[in-house]
Amino acid sequence: MIVGDHAVIRAADLDDSPLLHRLYDVSKPRSFLLGPSREVLIPTRDELQEVLSRKDLLSGVFFVVEDKQGELRGCCSLRGVTSSAFFSEMAVALVDEADYATPLADEVMDFIRYGGFHERKLRKLMGHCLDREARYREFLVRHGFVSNGVQREMVYALGRYFDLESLSLFRDAADDALQEEAG
Amino acid sequence: MTDEPRFTLRRTERLDLDTIIEWLDDPAFLAFLHGDPTRAPKQLRQHLAAMLAYAAAPMMSGGGFYIIDSDRHGPVGLASLQSIGWRNQNCEFDLCLTEPARAQGLDTACLHGVIGYCFDDLNLHRVSRPVPAPDSEAVLRMEGTGAKREAVLRRHGLRDGTRVDMYLYGLLRSEYRRPAAADRGD
Secondary structure (H helix, E strand, O other): OEEOOOEEEEEOOHHHHHHHHHHOOOOOOOHHHEOOOOOEOOOOHHHHHHHHOOHHHHOOOEEEEEEOOOOEEEEEEEEOOOOOOOEEEEEEEEOOHHHHHOHHHHHHHHHHHHHHHHHOOOOEEEEEEEOOOHHHHHHHHHOOOEEEEEEEEEEEEOOEEEEEEEEEEEHHHHHHHHHHHHO | OOOOOOEEEEEOOHHHHHHHHHHOOOHHHHHHOOOOOOOOHHHHHHHHHHHHHHHOOOOOOOOEEEEEEEOOOEEEEEEEEEEEEOOOOEEEEEEEEOHHHHHOOOHHHHHHHHHHHHHHHOOOOEEEEEEEOOOHHHHHHHHHOOOEEEEEEEEEEEEOOEEEEEEEEEEEHHHOOOOHHHOOOO
């Protein structure tokens, strides 16, 4: 468990499924919900419980985010991490999108960057956002992510296509930014 | 009617295994299939057999490997259709031709064969293809289909031991510039 000034980040647990299920809202498509073929996946509560019971799958890749009062505020993940990969897809999904502008979200990004670049020795983190996720995009850019481009009409939901933007952050750029912050 | 050879895709089957093993002498195929050159032949065969079994999944699968077949030349290469999203109606594809097919200049016709299969047979709305930035011929061929360079993934691919940028091309069905000889309905 990582206890910060604003956030508590810990491994996801079976008991988290009722609250996590709030994130899987079909009326609010978000990049976090996209599966391997970039389709919006909405698991049932039973499926979510099944996944959360698989410690072998989730260990070290899927975490929940709570505030200091113990209320669940979202989750974060590093996907597709293998020993031969040099990059990983990251995602931060907060229940209230206004939270992306808060110090709580900044602490989650610090955690993701440390886990990706220093613990797993990755060279690049990649993030994705749909064209409706303006606040999430601002959050990624504020933390140094640079746009790679936009895949047009990539995701179908709510009766229309959404564009999917890909952004990336290299380890050397992240380290430079941290050094600048430190003065 | 046209005198041009026609190219179409069919799912791989175990009978294709020997043909594909022959193709593996070509370094381009090894790279395409993500083969590790240090792998023993037995390991490689096992890997391919597993891949072909996966590709032989039902039609509504998430993708796999397909033989590119020509009415005039027979099997000329492999196409990979990955991450087929039936709700999104899109997929990511790539292809690799045999050395004789490349020498005969069949690259563009095969590319259209793969794209035509995605749009006309699978009824997809969009296809995308990652192309290594240094591969200028593949870049030109993709742009000739009407595809747009939608993203540049920096230092994303591995080519001859070096990290290279990858261009991500996207092509909507409405934008597809079909070759004149590709009217498959006649």
